[in-house]
Amino acid sequence: MGIRMFWLRKKDKDSSSQQSYITALKRMIDDNQESAFLALQDAVKSGGAPTDAYIRLGSLLRERGDAGKAVQIHQSLTVKTNLSKNEKIELFLNLAEDYAHLGNSERSARTLETAVKTLNIKDPAVFIKIGKQYHVLGQTEKAYEALKDAKRYGGIGDRELALYLGSSAEQLIEREDTKEAKKVLQRALKHDADSAPILLMLGDVAELQGDIDEAIVKWRQAAVLSPQLADTALHKLERVLYDKGRFGEIEKIYEDIRTARGGDETASLATAALYKKQGRTEDAIQLLEEYITVYPGSARGRLLLISLYAKYRDPDALERFLDDSIKQSWERKPFVCQSCQFQSESMRWHCPRCNAFDTFSTDYEI
Numbered sequence: 001m002g003i004r005m006f007w008l009r010k011k012d013k014d015s016s017s018q019q020s021y022i023t024a025l026k027r028m029i030d031d032n033q034e035s036a037f038l039a040l041q042d043a044v045k046s047g048g049a050p051t052d053a054y055i056r057l058g059s060l061l062r063e064r065g066d067a068g069k070a071v072q073i074h075q076s077l078t079v080k081t082n083l084s085k086n087e088k089i090e091l092f093l094n095l096a097e098d099y100a101h102l103g104n105s106e107r108s109a110r111t112l113e114t115a116v117k118t119l120n121i122k123d124p125a126v127f128i129k130i131g132k133q134y135h136v137l138g139q140t141e142k143a144y145e146a147l148k149d150a151k152r153y154g155g156i157g158d159r160e161l162a163l164y165l166g167s168s169a170e171q172l173i174e175r176e177d178t179k180e181a182k183k184v185l186q187r188a189l190k191h192d193a194d195s196a197p198i199l200l201m202l203g204d205v206a207e208l209q210g211d212i213d214e215a216i217v218k219w220r221q222a223a224v225l226s227p228q229l230a231d232t233a234l235h236k237l238e239r240v241l242y243d244k245g246r247f248g249e250i251e252k253i254y255e256d257i258r259t260a261r262g263g264d265e266t267a268s269l270a271t272a273a274l275y276k277k278q279g280r281t282e283d284a285i286q287l288l289e290e291y292i293t294v295y296p297g298s299a300r301g302r303l304l305l306i307s308l309y310a311k312y313r314d315p316d317a318l319e320r321f322l323d324d325s326i327k328q329s330w331e332r333k334p335f336v337c338q339s340c341q342f343q344s345e346s347m348r349w350h351c352p353r354c355n356a357f358d359t360f361s362t363d364y365e366i
């Protein structure tokens with residue numbers, strides 16, 4: 001009789017625990033963290049809650065800022081012998097997250113590595129997390145290895161590996177270890193031969209090592225490849241080429257960029273500025289007038305042309321151009337969907353063409 005009573009009571013306890021657990025899950029779906037937390041506490045208190053309830057309670061504690069308590073709960077579950085594989089994976093990932101929150105990146109990385117080995121995990125997101133912890137620790141080589149694993153399982157590509165190596169080369173350059181930086185950057189180029197940031201840095205390293213010609217080659221490649229980095233690369237090129245009076249070379253580089261990307265603002269205006277510097281005023285004016293016909297919104301182009309008109313044209317022509325520029329500056333740019341380039345006169349938050357939300361801005365995709 002006594003045993004039977006106990007059994008009944010345990011069964012009651014289990015079912016109340018189950019109820020609290022289910023309530024907690026519902027509240028989590030409703031995004032009601034606070035009451036989900038209370039329900040999970042109830043589920044765990046009465047004893048018979050499933051492992052998942054403990055894991056979730058721990059992660060909620062971590063999110064509330066109590067990573068220490070989260071570690072305790074998660075750690076206590078690791079000794080359970082009846083965990084399913086998925087429960088084990090969840091548990092290890094949560095423990096690693098707890099350690100990361102506590103600032104213990106070393107332990108976080110090792111926890112993930114253990115999980116990967118013992119549970120045969122192939123989720124690239126886990127390898128990216130390992131890489132992040134090693135990166136935080138300054139162990140870039142290990143971080144790189146982890147990212148290579150992430151690539152193996154389809155999480156990232158060669159472009160990202162090259163970019164990562166670029167960041168670690170940047171640290172080496174700051175420490176003036178140009179020899180090692182160059183090695184790392186060359187490894188990056190093997191992943192992505194057309195990576196403009198890597199080429200730009202290789203140019204910097206070459207300059208630091210006194211090899212100006214090599215620096216010019218690399219910066220030039222970067223400027224031709226990337227509209228976003230053209231400005232930076234051209235400034236570097238101008239600095240070394242103007243110094244040496246090699247104007248013909250820099251003009252050729254501007255030309256290459258304009259051939260690669262018709263209408264590149266930086267290269268077009270730099271060419272005009274170069275003409276102006278060389279006293280080729282009419283060439284500069286003609287180039288700018290053509291440019292502004294095609295790209296009327298270029299404020300930099302207009303300013304440069306105004307400075308030329310002020311000196312070389314009569315006041316009436318200058319005034320007409322200024323009036324036109326003022327009118328132009330009031331014209332509103334269309335709003336453009338960043339996913340499908342659909343244009344709209346007024347701001348939108350839903351794209352009627354590609355069905356995306358919050359994709360409109362006034363910026364064009366270059």
Ligand SMILES: [Zn+2]
Pocket residue numbers: 337338339340341342351352353354355356359
């Ligand atoms: Zn769209």
